[in-house]
Amino acid sequence: MIGVQAWKFRDTLPPPSVLRHVVDIHCHPTDSEIPVQSMDNLPIIIGAMSTLQADQGLVRDLATAFPDKVVPSFGYHPWFTHWIALVPYESKEEHYRCIFKDADEHPEAFQKLLLHLPEPVTLQTVLEDVRQNLMAFSSAMLGEVGIDRASRVPYNYVSSPGDLTPFTIPLEHQLAILEAQLDLATELGRNVSMHSVKSQQATVELLDRMTERHGERWMKISIDIHSCGFSPQTWLYIEKHHPNVFFSLSTAINSRSPNHRALIAACSSRRILVESDCHKIDDSMQRTWDMVLIVAEVKGWPVESSWEEVVDESQQGVVRRLENNWREFVQGNHVQTRKLSKRAASG
Structure with missing residues (x-):
């Protein structure tokens, strides 16, 4: 029945009739082996992210095999943007x-890192790859893309991702690659799953810049700030000025800080999405x-134990509310609330 409190579901899952309306908007299933049986039995929809050149095809194959359960996302993650050459x-x-302006300050570290770094790929090649993949799937999103001011480059991401160098990727380089991918998403009318870590002000400035650059075309797509760690104050600015921006939260990342509950409480009920951000498909659900x-607990929303009971809008359960948010996210075509310059308004 509708109205069951969230705590009663802590150790149990609702029936499939409810779960089939749940969307994990951001996860990385191709980072691990995916048992076919796990996908066959998966009752929810997942947004499968790609991050670097090696996994674009893996996400493509997963979406081809399970088109009703997988929303593929194609893009290049900020952690790997040093592999991309702008010129x-x-x-x-x-x-x-x-890329690493301080290489001469750490010569031994740089030479050790250089042994494990791939031959750079050009930004043009990256954009052609993303374009081809996005156009192959009508539902595909751009993702995971973004900026990260906290991440240090590992010596060998594959074999020892925790063995870190003293180097970070310059923000301006990350932004150049991110903006090129966002320009492509705007051109193709594709929604975006975006990473932002220790970059609140840079993200606000980016959103302002993209709004001015693309105008109404930018409003046609939706942006999800995934595993969002923004302060409520920053989010409320974004919510007011950028009607096409949503956020999603994960226990994997956001539960490390109590801030996510304040963020949920402050956020409009229509801008919240959920995710797992997990790397094993068996953990996604x-x-x-x-x-x-x-989300239900913080917002005071009831939790559905059945999908059949019909209630009025004021008593809607958390799954219905989140599903409605997902639909608005997918649909796009948002109404601009801030005044655009004449150039931006013309698109």
Whole structure:
């Protein structure tokens, strides 16, 4: 029945009739082996992210095999943007020295890192790859893309991701690659799953800039700030000025800080989405449901134990509310609330 309190579901899952309306908007299932049986039995919809050149095809294959359960996302994550060259380069070493301006301050670390770094790929090649994949799936999003001011580059991401160098990727380089991908998403009318860590002001400035650059075309797409760690104050500015921006939360990331509850409380009921951000498909359902319950608890929304009971809008349960938010996110075509310049308004 409708109206059951969230705590009663802590150790149980609702029936499939409810779960089939739950969307894990952001996860990384192709980072681990995916048992076919797990996908066959998965009762929810997942947004499967790609992050670097090697996994674009894996996400494509997963979405092809399970088109009713997988919303594919194609894009290049900020952690790997140093692998991308904005301009032609003479050599691999010359490219990475241009990225890591302090390479001469840490010569041994740089040479050790250089052994494990791939040959750079050009931004043009990246954009062509993303374009091709997005156009192959009518529901595909751009993701995971974004900016990260906290991440340090590991010596070998594959074998020892925790062994970190002293180097970080310059924000201006990350932004150049992110904005090029966002320009493409705007051109193709595709929604976006965006990473933002320790970059609140830079993200606000980016959203302002993209609104001015693309105008009404930008309003046609939706942006999800995934595992959002913004302060309520920053979010309320975004909510007021950027009607096409949503946020999603995960227990994997957001439960590390109590701030996410204040963020849920402050946020409009229509801008919240949920995710697992997990790397194993078998964890996706439970982790997403855990976040559904947190949203219900903070917002005071009832939790559906059945999908058949019909109630009026004021008594809608958390799953119905989040499903409505997902639909608005997918639909796009948002109404601009801030005054645009004449150039931006013309698109």
